[in-house]
Amino acid sequence: MKQSPSVKKSVRCSSCRSREVVIIANVKIAVIDEDIVVRDFIVSALMYSVNRDVMAFDDGFDAWVHFEESGFPDMIVADVNLQEIDGLTLLDKVKQASPKTIFILFSDSPENEVLARKQGADAFIAKPFGVNELFNLVQTFVVEGGMSEDRPAMP
Amino acid sequence: MAAARNAANPIRKAVPKEFDMLRLGSKPEGMREMDLDDIFLSRLQLLVIMAKAYLSQYPLGLYRERSILENVAFVKTDAEGLAEDIERFGYDESIPSGLTFEPVFYQRVKLLTVMAEAFAKGHSLEDHKQEALEQNIDAICEAITFSKKISEMQFLQVA
Numbered sequence: 001m002k003q004s005p006s007v008k009k010s011v012r013c014s015s016c017r018s019r020e021v022v023i024i025a026n027v028k029i030a031v032i033d034e035d036i037v038v039r040d041f042i043v044s045a046l047m048y049s050v051n052r053d054v055m056a057f058d059d060g061f062d063a064w065v066h067f068e069e070s071g072f073p074d075m076i077v078a079d080v081n082l083q084e085i086d087g088l089t090l091l092d093k094v095k096q097a098s099p100k101t102i103f104i105l106f107s108d109s110p111e112n113e114v115l116a117r118k119q120g121a122d123a124f125i126a127k128p129f130g131v132n133e134l135f136n137l138v139q140t141f142v143v144e145g146g147m148s149e150d151r152p153a154m155p
Numbered sequence: 156m157a158a159a160r161n162a163a164n165p166i167r168k169a170v171p172k173e174f175d176m177l178r179l180g181s182k183p184e185g186m187r188e189m190d191l192d193d194i195f196l197s198r199l200q201l202l203v204i205m206a207k208a209y210l211s212q213y214p215l216g217l218y219r220e221r222s223i224l225e226n227v228a229f230v231k232t233d234a235e236g237l238a239e240d241i242e243r244f245g246y247d248e249s250i251p252s253g254l255t256f257e258p259v260f261y262q263r264v265k266l267l268t269v270m271a272e273a274f275a276k277g278h279s280l281e282d283h284k285q286e287a288l289e290q291n292i293d294a295i296c297e298a299i300t301f302s303k304k305i306s307e308m309q310f311l312q313v314a
Contacts, residue, residue: 037194040229044222045201051216110183117176126180128189130197131204133179140177 027142028073030055032063032082032090042077045134050142060085064093072098075141077125080107080116088112091119102141195233196299199264202226202271203292209274210285223275231268234261260298263291 029046031054033039039056047054055073057063061084067073076094080087091103105116106125116124122141125133181187205223209215215223238261270288274280280288 035189037191038189040225041194041198041201044198044226044229047218048201048205048222048226051219053218106180108186108188110186113178113183121176123177123179126178126183126186128185128187128193129180130193131201136179 027052027075028055028071029075029077030057030063030067030073032057032060032076032078032087034058034079034082038079042134045131046077046138049135049138059083060087060090064090067094067098072101074100075102075104075137077104077106077137080105080109080112088115088119091116091121095120102145104137191233195230195237198226198230198233199295199299202230202267203296206267206271206274206288206292209271210289215275220275220277223271227268227272227275231265234264234268237261238265256298260295263295263298267291267295 027050029050029052031039031042031046033042036058039058043054043056055066057066060078060082063076063078064085072094076090078087078090082090085093087105087107091105094101094103102122103120104123104125105112105121106127106129107113107116108127110126113124113126123137125137202223205219205226238258241258241261267288270280270284270291
């Protein structure tokens, strides 16, 4: 079980007015949800945000098997209601195997928010949510949370 | 248990200490399953952000381009379906919420998808096309933000 590397470097941006932008190399994100419409929306928003491929799984068991075989991602965004291994169980297993992995749960039930907090989720997103919540995750955990270096200089 | 984990997790360093868990999204009383209307509006919002980022000359990349094209495909299909529904069942402006926009709104959304597809495929938009893109974004944003046109809100014209 290996943790994926997050290599970081800063380069000068030629096309935008910023003096410097932060490149987040190899940040690995996985999205797990049975609902393909919701899952694909989350994948699109996160893929656009970080300009990296985002893994997608439709159940907790497949995701867990993949993580054990190929290494744990830097961030997991999962629905609580999943087949085989539900989101809360997966949170517990992932945090034991890879404590550095950021685990974010989302749900349409307030009861699951209490359980997510109790079991040590890094964030909880209450449905329905939009693109701002997903950008907020990237800003909080990827940009400000240690997966990238300095924030880009303002123009 | 959560506190112990957080202490050992360097990625947590930027999260303010008072938050043991970041909470985002709807208020507890408003929590519900997301429907296709939620996804359409969220994806449309994402498409507007993508277009604004292009107009601001933010860099694209392989996966950003892929993400834009995937988003375009979804929004285009949905907008066409919703426009067909209006043609078939008529436009009912008395319905206060939901996706009951004027038919021209869906034409504007389709135009946005065409423009987004063009810049995602590397075709640069000339100045007048960028201006048209900006105007189109403004019109779409006005439609999804206000139930009435902003010009009809007289109270905003005085301070």
